[in-house]
Amino acid sequence: xxxxxxxxxxxxxxxxxxxxxxxxxxxxxxxxxxxxxxxxxxxxxxxxxxxxxxxxxxxxxxxxxxxxxxxxxxxxxxxxxxxxxxxxxxxxxxxxxxxxxxxxxxxxxxxxxxxxxxxxxxxxxxxxxxxxxxxxxxxxxxxxxxxxxxxxxxxxxxxxxxxxxxxxxxxxxxxxxxxxxxxxxxxxxxxxxxxxxxxxxxxxxxxxxxxxxxxxxxxxxxxxxxxxxxxxxxxxxxxxxxxxxxxxxxxxxxxxx
Amino acid sequence: xxxxxxxxxxxxxxxxxxxxxxxxxxxxxxxxxxxxxxxxxxxxxxxxxxxxxxxxxxxxxxxxxxxxxxxxxxxxxxxxxxxxxxxxxxxxxxxxxxxxxxxxxxxxxxxxxxxxxxxxxxxxxxxxxxxxxxxxxxxxxxxxxxxxxxxxxxxxxxxxxxxxxxxxxxxxxxxxxxxxxxxxxxxxxxxxxxxxxxxxxxxxxxxxxxxxxxxxxxxxxxxxxxxxxxxxxxxxxxxxxxxxxxxxxxxxxxxxxxxxxxxxxxxxxxxxxxxxxxxxxxxxxxxxxxxxxxxxxxxxxxxxxxxxxxxxxxxxxxxxxxxxxxxxxxxxxxxxxxxxxxxxxxxxxxxxxxxxxxxxxxxxxxxxxxxxxxxxxxxxxxxxxxxxxxxxxxxxxxxxxxxxxxxxxxxxxxxxxxxxxxxxxxxxxxxxxxxxxxxxxxxxxxxxxxxxxxxxxxxxxxxxxxxxxxxxxxxxxxxxxxxxxxxxxxxxxxxxxxxxxxxxxxxxxxxxxxxxxxxx
Numbered sequence: 001x002x003x004x005x006x007x008x009x010x011x012x013x014x015x016x017x018x019x020x021x022x023x024x025x026x027x028x029x030x031x032x033x034x035x036x037x038x039x040x041x042x043x044x045x046x047x048x049x050x051x052x053x054x055x056x057x058x059x060x061x062x063x064x065x066x067x068x069x070x071x072x073x074x075x076x077x078x079x080x081x082x083x084x085x086x087x088x089x090x091x092x093x094x095x096x097x098x099x100x101x102x103x104x105x106x107x108x109x110x111x112x113x114x115x116x117x118x119x120x121x122x123x124x125x126x127x128x129x130x131x132x133x134x135x136x137x138x139x140x141x142x143x144x145x146x147x148x149x150x151x152x153x154x155x156x157x158x159x160x161x162x163x164x165x166x167x168x169x170x171x172x173x174x175x176x177x178x179x180x181x182x183x184x185x186x187x188x189x190x191x192x193x194x195x196x197x198x199x200x201x202x203x204x205x206x207x208x209x210x211x212x213x214x215x216x217x218x219x220x221x222x223x224x225x226x227x228x229x230x231x232x233x234x235x236x237x238x239x240x241x242x243x244x245x246x247x248x249x250x251x252x253x254x255x256x257x
Numbered sequence: 258x259x260x261x262x263x264x265x266x267x268x269x270x271x272x273x274x275x276x277x278x279x280x281x282x283x284x285x286x287x288x289x290x291x292x293x294x295x296x297x298x299x300x301x302x303x304x305x306x307x308x309x310x311x312x313x314x315x316x317x318x319x320x321x322x323x324x325x326x327x328x329x330x331x332x333x334x335x336x337x338x339x340x341x342x343x344x345x346x347x348x349x350x351x352x353x354x355x356x357x358x359x360x361x362x363x364x365x366x367x368x369x370x371x372x373x374x375x376x377x378x379x380x381x382x383x384x385x386x387x388x389x390x391x392x393x394x395x396x397x398x399x400x401x402x403x404x405x406x407x408x409x410x411x412x413x414x415x416x417x418x419x420x421x422x423x424x425x426x427x428x429x430x431x432x433x434x435x436x437x438x439x440x441x442x443x444x445x446x447x448x449x450x451x452x453x454x455x456x457x458x459x460x461x462x463x464x465x466x467x468x469x470x471x472x473x474x475x476x477x478x479x480x481x482x483x484x485x486x487x488x489x490x491x492x493x494x495x496x497x498x499x500x501x502x503x504x505x506x507x508x509x510x511x512x513x514x515x516x517x518x519x520x521x522x523x524x525x526x527x528x529x530x531x532x533x534x535x536x537x538x539x540x541x542x543x544x545x546x547x548x549x550x551x552x553x554x555x556x557x558x559x560x561x562x563x564x565x566x567x568x569x570x571x572x573x574x575x576x577x578x579x580x581x582x583x584x585x586x587x588x589x590x591x592x593x594x595x596x597x598x599x600x601x602x603x604x605x606x607x608x609x610x611x612x613x614x615x616x617x618x619x620x621x622x623x624x625x626x627x628x629x630x631x632x633x634x635x636x637x638x639x640x641x642x643x644x645x646x647x648x649x650x651x652x653x654x655x656x657x658x659x660x661x662x663x664x665x666x667x668x669x670x671x672x673x674x675x676x677x678x679x680x681x682x683x684x685x686x687x688x689x690x691x692x693x694x695x696x697x698x699x700x701x702x703x704x705x706x707x708x709x710x711x712x713x714x715x716x717x718x719x720x721x722x723x724x725x726x727x728x729x730x731x732x733x734x735x736x737x738x739x740x741x742x743x744x745x746x747x748x749x750x751x752x753x754x755x756x757x758x759x760x761x762x763x764x765x766x767x768x769x770x771x772x773x774x775x776x777x
Contacts, residue, residue, distance in 0.1 A: 083631060139728045149687060153675040160670075167671030171737070173728050180732060184675060240629075 024051040024123075025178040026256045032133045035145075035226040036196070036233065047133045052126060053251035055169040055180050056188060057117060060102035062087070062109065065117050067094055072113055081112035085244050103168035105186050105249040111241040114189045118252035125191040126253035128236075132229060135182040137175040145226060154228040157184040166247075183228070186249040193236040310465070310564050313411055316435035318386035318466065321347035328389075330379035333513045334525060336475040336536060337382040339468050345386035352379060354395040354403045354422070354444075354457075361483060361509060362516040362607065364492040369514065370401065370444070370455040376514025377479035377540060378442070378459030385437040385466050390429065391416065397425035402446055404428075408578065409440035409461050417445040437465040439562030439580040441538050450542045454484055454502050456514055458540030460580055465564065472584060473531035478610060480548070480575070480597060481514065481540040482507035489606060505543040510602040512595065512610045519595070519610030527587055529616025532556075534584045541577030547598040548575050548583075550612065552591070555583040572598050589623045590616045658743065658755050665744025668737055672730070681749045687725060689718040692749035701754050704742040705764045708733060735761040 029047040066072050066087075073093040074086050087108050091097020100106075109117075111125075118124050126134070138144035145151070167185060174180045182188075190196075239245075322344045329337040330352070340346075355374045361367040372378025383389055395403055402423045406415035410432045419430035444457035460477065484502040485495035489509065501508065512519055519525060527533050539546045549572040557566040558573045562580035567573075575581050595610040596603040603609050618625075670679065673691075677683050681692035691697065696718045697704060711729035715722060733741070735758045742756035 085631065140726060149684065156675050164670070165667070167668070170732050171668065171672050172732070173672070173730060174732065184671070 023054045024254065025054050026051050027130075027134055027177050027179075029133070032129065032136070034129055034132055035229045036128070036132075045129065047129060049256045050126070050130055050253050051256045052130070052134055052177075052179055052253045054174070054178060056105035056186060056249045056251045057114075058102060058169045059090070059096050059100045059104050059106045062106035062117065063090075063094065063096060063102075065120055069116065069120060072116060077113070079242075081116075081242060082110040083242050083244055086110055086113065087244075089246070101168065103170070104166045105169045105181070107166070107186055107246055107249050108244040109189075109248070109250060110244050111189050111193065111239075114250035115191070117250075118254075121252055121254075123252035123254035125189055125250060127192050128190040128196060128233075130253055131182070131188065131190050134175070134177060134179050137177055137179075139173050139175055142176055151226075151228065154183045158228070158231060186247050187232065187235050187245070189248065189250040190236065193239065194241065196233050196237045310437070313435035316385050316437070317433060318345045321345050321388045325349055325390075327351075328381055328383065330373060330381060331477070332373065332375045332379060333377055334476045334478060334519060336380050336462075336477045339471075340382060340384045340387075340464055341468070342384050343466075345384070345388065347388045347390060348383050349390050349392070350381055350383075351392045351394065352381075352405070354393065354399060356396070356399050356401065358494070360515050361485070361495065361511070362490050365485075365487075365490060366494045367483070367485065368455070368494075368497075370403065370452060370457050372405070372442070372444075372457060372459050376456035376458075376481065377477070377538065378457070380459065380477045380536070381442075381461040382464065383434050383461070384464045384468075385434055387434050387463075388431060389434055390431045391420065392427055392429050393420045393422050394427040395422040395424050399424040401452075403444050403452065403457065404446050405442055406445040407432075407440060407442040407461055409434055409436065409438065409442070409463050411435050414445070415442075421446065434463045437463050437564060439463075439536055439538070439559070439582055441540065441578050441580055443540060443578070448499075450502055451497060451499065453540055453542040454482070454497065456481065456540075458538070460536055460538045462536060469534070469582075472534040474525075474527045474533045475536065476525050476533065477536050478512050478519065478525075478595070479514075479538040479540055480510065480512055480544075480546045480608065482542065482544045483509040483511060485509065502542065507544065507606060510544060510597060510606040510608040512608060516607040516609075521611075524592070524611035524613045525595075526613050526615070529587050529590050529614055529619070531614075532584055532586045533612070534582065536580070536582055537575060538562075538580040539575040539577050543577060544597075544599070544602075545577055546575040548573050548581065549596050549598040550585070551594040551596060552589075553585050553587075553593050555585050557584045558582070587614045587616070589619055590614045658747070661740045661743040661755065662747050665740035665742070666748075668733075668741050669744055672733075673741065676727075681745070685721075686723070689716065689721075689723045691745050691751070693719070694751060695719055697745070698752050701746055701752055702756065702760065702764075704745055705738055705756050705761050708738045708742065709761070709765050735765065738765075 027047075027050055029049040031044040032047045033044050070076060071078075072082075074082070074088065074090070075093045077086060085108055087100075087106070089099045089108055091099070096102060115125055136143045136145050138147070138150050141147075169185070170180050172180050172184055175182065235248075239248075323346055326340075326342075326346045326348045328348050328350045330350070331337050352372050353374065354370070354372060356368065356370050357374065358366050359369050359376075361369075369376050391405070391407075393403070393405055402421060404417045404421040406417040408415060410416045412432060416430055416432065420428045422428040440461050440463065442459050442461055444452040446452050458479065458481065460479065484498045484506075485491075485508040486498045487493070487495045487508070495508075498508070509516065517523065525533075537546075537548055539548075555570040555573065557568055558570045559566045559582035560573060561576075562582060566582075570583070573581050573583065591614060593612040593614065594603075595612060597608040676688040677691050678688075681690060683690035683692075689696070696716065707727065708730045711727050713726040715724045717723070730738070738761045739756045739758045742761075743754075745751060746754045746756065
């Protein structure tokens with residue numbers, strides 16, 4: 001393990017500056033214990049190897065996408081794909097302006113828009129489990145979730161008011177895989193956000209509407225100590241695919257090369 | 258005995274004056290009350306209309322009549338049928354003590370001690386004035402002697418001493434049920450706390466002589482707190498943890514003895530239009546329950562399991578070793594979540610049950626979500642003014658130290674403060690302090706080196722030893738390192754000074770600290 005860390009320390013300075021939309025890192029996958037309760041999976045699930053963007057997509061990157069895909073300009077987008085607040089903090093349809101610095105993560109993006117962006121890169125949004133698996137790591141360990149100190153660090157973000165400006169993407173130290181900003185910057189869309197908590201087969205559970213009331217979260221979580229995860233899921237499950245918020249961005253995933 | 262219109266409260270009277278239909282209701286109600294009085298003339302008085310039931314003093318209706326009756330015992334969540342008797346009887350109760358391993362949560366087992374093989378134990382239903390002949394049978398394979406203290410027994414110990422039973426033995430004792438009410442029973446063998454914590458409790462209902470009003474569904478739910486050596490949901494077989502019990506720090510707080518006992522396929526069920534009655538006990542051994550059904554209001558609560566009811570109750574308190582009866586009429590279909598409203602117990606210790614009501618929607622009573630519209634508040638947009646100013650200033654070559662400090666503070670919040678804390682105090686034994694740091698004072702420029710190349714291995718800061726790994730912050734630009742470093746130098750009684758972008762660029766190019774080896 002020590003050797004592994006040492007190798008990683010050497011590689012980071014090389015890769016830390018390679019910017020651009022195609023900046024992915026490979027994650028090995030493997031057996032993973034999700035904090036969510038899936039009807040068909042009892043213990044661990046297997047996460048297939050995948051590649052994930054090191055950083056959330058930035059305003060500059062998303063602007064380039066909008067320029068090359070003008071159907072996603074805020075003045076041209078179909079209203080079913082993005083609510084009126086879609087990139088409303090930009091100065092104009094193809095202008096960032098003072099409230100949207102180029103290196104900040106793009107926010108006020110709908111799930112449809114995020115998905116279109118990833119598709120344009122030959123990629124996709126990560127699944128919840130992929131995101132959770134990547135976000136279970138800290139700087140040194142692949143699974144730091146049982147570390148109370150680490151949990152405190154994550155919860156620290158939740159206790160900050162959201163009226164502060166967002167930091168630039170990539171400011172925080174990479175985790176052991178080389179992925180940055182999974183915690184402490186923005187919420188992130190996942191491909192399957194709309195199915196979180198909702199069981200399509202109510203014969204199994206008997207609580208078909210369990211996602212809709214406050215006692216429900218406790219029924220759907222395997223590990224309730226993971227408040228950070230619970231809050232992510234609660235946030236995502238409150239949204240529709242055309243919704244945007246001031247703290248919600250995204251990053252893309254794809255199959256490893 | 259008072260049995261007149263005066264029994265009807267002032268609210269009903271006022272309403273009756275306004276509405277003819279309610280006047281009619283009032284008349285019917287009055288007639289019903291009068292009828293009740295007549296039927297009971299010379300007999301025991303119905304609790305709902307008497308100012309005082311007389312308690313045990315008026316609970317002896319003479320010697321048992323008719324043939325012996327064998328009590329119907331039920332396992333939770335079911336409740337035995339009403340006794341339906343009009344005269345006192347001799348009732349035979351045969352209760353088995355069983356020690357057995359059962360799941361307490363998914364993939365977690367626990368050695369429960371039980372009355373009748375379940376937690377809570379069998380529900381017992383008798384009538385006030387009955388003579389109860391109680392047989393307690395301790396299974397031959399039990400490890401422990403056990404006994405039973407029924408809170409419905411009049412007499413020292415509540416039956417405990419008379420029922421002390423070794424493994425492979427049966428004890429018998431007899432009592433007359435003089436007080437009506439819903440009573441907890443439990444094992445009272447030393448150590449009592451452990452016997453109760455292992456699940457040895459249940460309920461006995463002593464019906465008032467006129468019985469309880471008929472309802473559509475009756476269920477039996479009992480809360481208990483459990484103390485396992487392992488953490489909540491830690492897999493495998495879990496042993497009892499006496500110290501947690503003494504500390505009153507339960508691992509689980511459960512309805513009916515296991516997580517999931519009353520959810521999913523095992524949820525309680527009812528139909529819209531039905532009235533549900535819950536007999537709810539709290540075995541403890543330690544916690545008091547704030548019993549609540551999310552989305553329902555109890556039409557009636559016979560608080561503390563006694564003879565009076567309160568109406569229109571949201572949450573009722575059930576003491577350890579106490580019980581309550583509640584009734585509610587179901588108007589709207591859906592899943593009603595039953596919780597201990599000391600709500601962390603519901604979310605993090607298992608105190609959850611579901612009552613599933615089927616039937617037609619009634620949108621006039623509950624619409625479901627009607628609107629999810631955009632809402633725009635009036636809070637100002639945040640901006641990265643400080644950082645932006647610093648960046649612009651640096652480009653034009655007029656960066657002041659104040660610009661740097663301001664920009665550094667914003668950056669520090671976003672990256673350093675999660676470990677070193679917003680006040681720079683760090684975390685004892687793990688993350689060294691940056692505040693008033695003798696390590697920084699000894700060589701202020703070293704901040705840039707540590708940020709760029711990390712710091713691994715033992716260091717001593719302000720007299721305390723630390724041995725952890727700070728990874729290199731190589732994701733930071735030269736500007737950012739300079740600004741963070743300058744902010745730290747000028748905060749929390751550090752020596753002050755300034756780190757420039759040029760210095761950072763030079764330190765970045767130089768060899769990093771030995772702990773990280775040589776760079777490519």
